[in-house]
Amino acid sequence: MKFSLSWLKTHLATEAPLSRITEALNNIGLEVEAVEDRAAALAPFVIARVIEATPHPNADRLRVCRVDTGSGEVSVVCGAPNARSGMTTVFAPPGAYIPGSNITLKIGDIRGVASAGMLLSAREMGLGEDHDGIMDLADDPPAGTGYAAWAGLDDPVIEISVTPNRGDALAVRGIARDLAAAGLGTLKPWSPPPIDGSGPSMIQWRDEFTEACPWVLGRTVRGVRNGASPDWLKQRLESVGLRPINALADITNFFTTDLGRPLHVFDANRITGPTLTLRRGAGEAFRGLHGKDVTVTADDCVIADDAGVQSLAGIVGGEATGCDESTTDVFIECALFDRVAIALTGQRTGIFSDARQRFERGIDPALLPAALDAATAMVIAICGGTASAITEAGTQPAWQRQASLRFERLASFARADVTADRAVEILTALGFAVAARDAAMVTVDVPSWRNDIAAMGLSGGSALDQAPDLPPDHAAAAREGALALEPEVDLIEEILRIEGLDRIVPVSLPVLGAVPTATLTPRQARSVRARRVLAARGMAECVTFSFLDRTTAARFGAAPENLALANPIAADLDQMRPTPLATLAKAAAANAARGFADLALFEIGPGYRDVSPEGQDQIAAGLRTGLTPLSWVTPARAVDAFDAKADAFALLAELGVPLEALQITPSAPAHYHPGRAGTIKQGPKLTIGHFGALHPALCTALDLPGGSVGFEIDLGALADPKRRRKTAPVFSPLQPLRRDFAFIADADIAADAVLRAAKGAERTLITQVELFDRYAGDKLPAGKVSLAIAVHLQPKEKSLTDTEIEAVSAKIVAAVTKATGATLRG
Missing domain, CATH: 3.30.56.10 (Phenylalanyl-tRNA Synthetase; Chain B, domain 1)
Known part of the structure; x- marks a missing residue:
């Protein structure tokens, strides 16, 4: 909300300086965002008269000017082609800062002639781009007058931030009322005299959509002359950043800012039929005054005549019934619109206007008659004409409380x-x-x-x-x-x-206990630990939007309609993401397009399945592209699905998930490569994550490097970590031993099934089982593979005899054969 100091003083009688006013605005909750005080920059510049301008004795293009500054005569060397004797211009004394040239003046000697100041052009004062010559003031003001005050540039403009609940503060009068209450002056009375209309209005109202517009007034003013606004009105609007259009349009813009009361004027001769109807839209389209076509729906309130829709009520008027220099009869609309209806229509259409801003915050429902009279009086005063009686539809709502x-x-x-x-x-x-x-x-x-x-x-x-x-x-x-x-x-x-x-006296919060409670919940602490372990693995954390385009969302799962954004911040950010892996992929693609193809990114954030609170998952996702980091230990190589698996398992291990209890199945979501991905399960039913290479079609669609891999861990699916009492580790004094086994199994048998069966054969002695070789070739029957595992045995009470070792080995072979059908390779 912008307003000038002089505009404020039309409603507030005050002698308070600008600094006190801005301080008070901040104190009462109307936060000052900016103050434009051109008078401060122009303060050193005064009006001066060139008594005599003679050619410079040592330079053809310079003139020596004897200048009357109002406080004495000075000599100024000037290079402007229009410098002449008798002209009135603007003078800057030594020590003044010249904003257009970014210099501070000093007394100098130019080609042997002393110069004590400078005669200024508009650009040198920062008032425009005119630099053809020095200012030539035709009104002949007295020398020594401050230029800013003479030119009307000593009116500071204040911009404040208005919170959504303070619709009354989107009016200069509302701001003045607050300042008066804060002791900065007196609120001036405002009560426009009623306008006695002459005859009925040539346009009448009909309200068929009272839910969106409970009350509307209007009247015709005939015989107007629409042209340029008077200077005072132009200056008012220009001071707050509005472009003057014509007198009728400027009057409505004036009252929008002055009273927070949006109005609209129709060219009465361009309205078809004797009635304007407030009704629901029916899919029609019209060209708005903002120069764009608007299509309305049944949820929108429109103003229509017999020819069709002429305005989107409370938001933007129609071009077909707009006023221009040929307008002679006008119809002034003054309506009360439901703020929820205006907000929903504004969101759907994406049209931002001063009227919408005020209506959707709520306007004064009792102001309509007085505002219509005030606007009518100004139309008659500036444009002439004769006002009719008021026509209305609906009733004033019961606002009293x-x-x-x-x-x-x-x-x-x-x-x-x-x-x-x-x-x-x-x-x-x-x-x-x-x-x-x-x-x-x-x-x-x-x-x-x-x-x-x-x-x-x-x-x-x-x-x-x-x-x-x-x-x-x-x-x-x-x-x-x-x-x-x-x-x-x-x-x-x-x-x-x-x-x-x-x-307000500051009061400390009560002390709840001698020992403070934990700052983070167990789940919050789990997210912190997850960030640390992934960062320690060389991955860079990203914080991306929780929404993206619908096409990409569908590629990573689903894009249900109930997760589409009603008012997206951009057209390509219109859908809540199903997983953070989707936005990581977009970020990786953007980096790859700029030459950074070797990436390791992760994010811990929400993924969405539906709109319910239970439909939001907290997911730790990671993505690697290109080559693994080059080191002296191992050469760089292309990342693969096992890198993603390693990241996922390292994360789960840090979070206290027992890895031996996990199962990996070859099934994975459709955005993974069908043969190079897996699903991590904890038990037969609980899925806690996925990992693997991303689908080649997905990489192509998103311009990701081929072979990119990723993982997703649903942190919410993990059980809360149990608080366990820490005990000292127990180490056996006996030597561990290892036995290797090679099994011939069907090619579709998962190695994990063999490992699990071997581990369960003798739990008291077997501490670890690992796969170290997989062979498939011409030395084995078709459809068979050889899986070689290493089993680590750790005796605890006594050394194992050969007989005991053989017995354990037999149990291992029997368990694997029973579980998988694999046989010991000879």
Whole structure:
């Protein structure tokens, strides 16, 4: 929200300096984002008169000017071609900073002639690109006058940030009201005289969509002359960054900023038929005043005549009925639109306008008649014409409500010395009217422009049910105005922000115990450990968006309609991701396109299956592309599925998952290579992750390097780590021993099945089983492979005899044969 200081003073009588005003705005919650004070940069520049301009004795293109600065005469050497005797221009004295040239002036000697200052062009003052000559002021102002004040450039422009609940602060008058309550002046009265219309309006309203527009007013003004706006109106709009269009359009833009009351003017002669109808859209399209075509739906409120849709209500008008220099009769629209309906239509269409910004935050429902009269008066004053009577449809909604405040409650929140009288004084200055008061509490009428206060207080009976112990005076007020105690915190907030949040006494949080509780939950701590182990494996952490384009989301699982974003920040970020691996792949592809093909990335973040809280999974995902890092130990090689498996298993081991309890099945999601991927299970039913090479078609579609590998671990599927008592490790004093076995098995037998069977043959002695060779060739029957395993035995009480070793070996062979059908290779 932008406004100039002079515009603010049309509503606020104040002598406070700019610095005090900006400080107060910050203190009352209207955060100042920027202040543009051109007068500060132009302060050294004064209007001067060139008494005499003569050629420089030592330079053909220079002139020596004798200049009257208002405080004396000085000599200035000037190179401008238009410098001449008798002209009025702008002078900068020595020591002044020249913004357009980025220099600070000094007294100098130019070709043997002293020069004590500079005559300025528009570009040198930072006011434009004109550098053909020095400023030539035709109005002949007196010498010595400050240029900024004379040119009307001494009006600072303030930009504030407005929170979504403060629709009233999107008006200069609303800001002035807050500042007056904060003690920076007096709010000027505003009550436009009513306009007595002459005859009925040539356009009438019909409202067929009261849910979106409960009340609408309008009137015709005939015989107008639409042209350029007066200078004061142009300057008002230009100061806040608006481009003047024509008088009629500028008037509506003025009231949008001045009162926070959007209006629209139709060219009455371009409306087909005698009626404008507020109704639902029906798939029509029209060209808006923003120069683009708009297609409306049944959820949108439109303004239509007999020819069709002429405006998207509350958001943008139509080009076909817009006003231009040929307009002679206008119809002024002043409507109250439902803010939810406006917000939904605005999100769907993506049209951002000042009107939408105000309607979707809520406007003053009682302001319509006065705003229409004020706009009509300005149209007549600037453009002439004769106003008709007002036409309306619908009724003013019942906005009246009350709220109460217990002074004891205020003190408990504030911990500050805010007396009851001061609290009531602040509320009154903000527009709240006292309905009842006693020593303990006050009940106030909420003003119409504060739709954020007591929003729950319109329910009547339920409010009284929640406050059965009200004093008699307040109970009577409650019956009339549906008083509720829920808005009490709203009133407390209003009092504290006006009084000053810095006055609240800081209070330390209570100490809950001598020993603080853990900062992180076990699951949060698990995510931290996962980050550490993956980073230690040489992977770089990424933090990517949780949404991406729908096509990519479908390639990594599914793209259900209920996970599509209603208001995406970009067209290619319209779907919640099924897994962080998808956005990692996009990041890797972007890096590969820039020449960084050897990557190791990971992310720990959410993946989405549906919109329910249970449909969000916390997933640790990693992706490797290109070559493994080059080292003196092993040469660089292309990454493969076993690199992804190693990453996944290292992560699971760090998180305390017993690796011997895991099973790997060859099935994997469709975004993995069907023959080079696996699914990690903990038990026969619980799937905790996947790993493997990404599908070649996926790599091609995303421009990923071929052979890229990845893994996904569902951290939420892992059981919470159990708190175990730490004990000292027990080491056997006896020598371990190893026995190797080679089994001939069917080619489709998983090596993991052989390892598990061998491990379970004698659990008290076997500590580790590992596969060290797999052979398939012409020395074996077709469809057979040789799997060689190493079994480590660790005796604990005594050394094993040969007989005992043979017995264990026999158990191992029997267990493997029973589980897999494999036989010992001779």
